[in-house]
Amino acid sequence: MPYQDGKFGCPVDVGLSMISGKWKPRIIYELLQQTRRFGELHRLIPEVSRHVLTTQLRELEESDIVSRTVYPSSPPKVEYALTEFGKRIAPILEQMIELGEHYIAKQNQGERNE
Amino acid sequence: MPYQDGKFGCPVDVGLSMISGKWKPRIIYELLQQTRRFGELHRLIPEVSRHVLTTQLRELEESDIVSRTVYPSSPPKVEYALTEFGKRIAPILEQMIELGEHYIAKQNQGERNE
DNA sequence: CCGTATCCGGGCAGATACTG
DNA sequence: CAGTATCTGCCCGGATACGG
Numbered sequence: 001m002p003y004q005d006g007k008f009g010c011p012v013d014v015g016l017s018m019i020s021g022k023w024k025p026r027i028i029y030e031l032l033q034q035t036r037r038f039g040e041l042h043r044l045i046p047e048v049s050r051h052v053l054t055t056q057l058r059e060l061e062e063s064d065i066v067s068r069t070v071y072p073s074s075p076p077k078v079e080y081a082l083t084e085f086g087k088r089i090a091p092i093l094e095q096m097i098e099l100g101e102h103y104i105a106k107q108n109q110g111e112r113n114e
Numbered sequence: 115m116p117y118q119d120g121k122f123g124c125p126v127d128v129g130l131s132m133i134s135g136k137w138k139p140r141i142i143y144e145l146l147q148q149t150r151r152f153g154e155l156h157r158l159i160p161e162v163s164r165h166v167l168t169t170q171l172r173e174l175e176e177s178d179i180v181s182r183t184v185y186p187s188s189p190p191k192v193e194y195a196l197t198e199f200g201k202r203i204a205p206i207l208e209q210m211i212e213l214g215e216h217y218i219a220k221q222n223q224g225e226r227n228e
Numbered sequence: 229c230c231g232t233a234t235c236c237g238g239g240c241a242g243a244t245a246c247t248g
Numbered sequence: 249c250a251g252t253a254t255c256t257g258c259c260c261g262g263a264t265a266c267g268g
Contacts, residue, residue, distance in 0.1 A: 076249055103129070
């Protein structure tokens, strides 16, 4: 089964890039609780600038993970929500955390042996 | 359930970074078939330079995904294999492919509507 | 055969200022 | 309120040369 059959390798990168982005997991986490307005997201994640927050949201929208709804009112109101597809990503993020926990555990183990 | 409880958000990044790297999924894929020597890996993935291949392998080793065994012979012989932990990553990569396929499908859909 | 040492370029994210 | 426009800095991955 060579690489070209597409099961692994390069094909992985597409999916990986969809959730790779400094604030994307965090944004998905917040939207998993409930739909949020732009300003709400910014208050929930104050470490990120509005510029970058916008960029990450646009990329998530392009990946069909997040939906963006504009209410033409004054003042303007924009709501971000997870799509049905986006909600399916939650278990994947939990698995990522498990990977990380394994790494942390191994680090602590190594420190004890010094 | 605030962000600080560690279920999502920043904690995801640790696990994500363990498999994020231009050649890491590809390397894992190759090692999933069988243990390989350095030169074999390089022949299987000729697009990557030895320098970068070394770097990625070192990082995978640091993450306990890959094990490195040196046989002190002449000429030198070094074997890379997936750890038990590394083998558990396969299903995660398959899920990444599913994410990518969803994106590709959506792209094609959009093109038809132009 | 299996690397290390150095240098370099592009892309992502951050800071800051401005706008419908 | 919810963005855009512009500039900047840093880190990863790549190219090349050298070493045990």
